[in-house]
Amino acid sequence: MSRIISLQTTNYKRLKAVRIQPDQNGNLVVIGGNNGQGKSSILDSITAALGGVNAKTTPKPIRDGEERAEIILETEDLIVVRRFAAGGSTLTVKSPDGAVYPKGQAKLDDLLGKLSLDPLAFTQLSDKEQLATLLDLVELPFSPEKLAAERKKLFDARADVGRQGKAIGDVTVDDSLPTEETSASEIIAKIRQLEANARARAEWASGIRLAEDKVSAIREQIKELTAELAHWESTLKTRLDGQEDLPPAHDTAPLEAQLASVEDNNAAIRANNAALSKVAKQAELRAEYNSLSDKIQALDQKKADGLAKAKFPIDDLGFDESGVTYQGVPFKQASSAEQLRVSLAMAIALNPKLRVIRIADGSLLDKDNLALVESIAREHDFQVWIEVVGDGDGRGIIIEDGEVKE
The missing domain is CATH 3.40.50.300 (P-loop containing nucleotide triphosphate hydrolases)
Structure with a gap:
């Protein structure tokens, strides 16, 4: 001393x-x-x-x-x-x-x-120079440069996630619609099958009518055509007996109506699925945004804890990314008396x-x-x-x- x-x-x-x-x-x-x-x-x-x-x-x-x-x-x-x-x-x-x-x-x-530190000269240093002078005095449990760089990286990432979320905009989802689209080709196949069934029935009915006509004609010529009558009676019986194995008759009108509206329904389903995808993306971005916010908060807490443990030349002295702070505000916004008091404390510590x-x-x-x-x-x-x-x-x-x- x-x-x-x-x-x-x-x-x-x-x-x-x-x-x-x-x-x-x-x-x-x-x-x-x-x-x-x-x-x-x-x-x-x-x-x-x-x-x-x-x-x-x-x-x-x-x-x-x-x-x-x-x-x-x-x-x-x-x-x-x-x-x-x-x-x-x-x-x-x-x-x-x-x-x-x-x-x-x-x-x-x-x-x-x-x-060489002149307390008044310290008040006239730039923000970065004041911060460098202060950090020379304080042993911190972290690197301010690395912490600031890591925080900026997280902050920029969070801002980008936020911009992506805003770009999606407002989305409306219709919960009454299914998520799977109706297949037009399947309906068409069903219609074609029913049409084939109908043709088969029509053909079968035509055979019956023909057999009936032949029976009528043969009966008129029974004496000359007994053998032929027996043949067609047998044929008629066979066709009548096989009728039970035919597919049931159905009306294709409902499927025709469904086919007419299927594209509109599918368009609505596609739009709704797109909305669901956007909502899911928004939720994913919101979760990522919150995760980044938590990491930034953790870094800020790490800095706050480190500052709490650090021994500064004077109480209420600290710093942020812009420079030295006193009582939580930028040093250069402090009163002249406060600046002088802090600068003298710095000089004494140095x-x-x-x-x-x-x-x-x-x-x-x-x-x-x-x-x-x-x-x-x-x-x-x-x-x-x-x-x-x-x-x-x-x-x-x-x-x-x-x-x-x-």
Whole structure:
């Protein structure tokens, strides 16, 4: 656990020679002054001493007209000396008793955590950047990316099933109709059989009439045609005796009427069967839709359970697929005080060892929010270095032309 007890900066960026020894009983170190006087260079020198600089982020670490720059930063546990020259920078990290750490930057990295987080800068990050920063802090029992991808896949599948169900539309089913169509060919076959039976009966009746005629004629010629009469009497008897074996007589009118209406009935049955198929498909889609909904709910519950178990820097902090949330609403819709409180909690969580936070653009904070910063810093025993334009209401260290104004 460590604070900054002394910061001495020479020729770094806009600064000439500055030495600041914060009040160790206070939690707020206000750096004031007009624009362009070197306020930001004070805060930047803290970051540079601990984390270093590169040509991309700080192309000119040395003040114009000077050849070298130096930052000496002392905490309760370490003394950090960062020197800059035209050829680059050097670093020396010592303990208070003078022992030098052979891997100075590694020691600082272990101490530093993510000092570069400016609580106000966090509020200005994009939704995705805020979410990435938060997830760096929280150990979750699931992968948010995989969970979101799986949820999107199920959501899209459910939406497609829903569209299929809506495309079927309203369906009317006639429960009075059978599901099997009547076969016209079967009725026609029955009609043809009955017609054949009728022809057989007609032919048989014609034979009877002929036999009767012959009997009558033979009786008139009985004397000449006795033999022929006997023959036809025998024939008549045979036909009369075989009449009992003939198929019964039936009226084909009902079948003819059924045949006339069979296509209309079959069309109605086909339409009704199609409706039954649609109803079954709707039920199948409804079941699939509900199943997908249950899976989505299970994923949401898995996420909720995971979030309930996760330890966030501040109560009511969470996230969804769009970004960080606070008290269930998007972080950026929270009040400025709520955003500041959450951002400070993030910064505190990111810096568990070096208890130092830097806030650039502190002039964006009103009096109430400034008091909130100080209250939170005092509550967690943190030292907050904050840059403001002006004199800091008389409580700040004023920088003028690269030096501390006496």
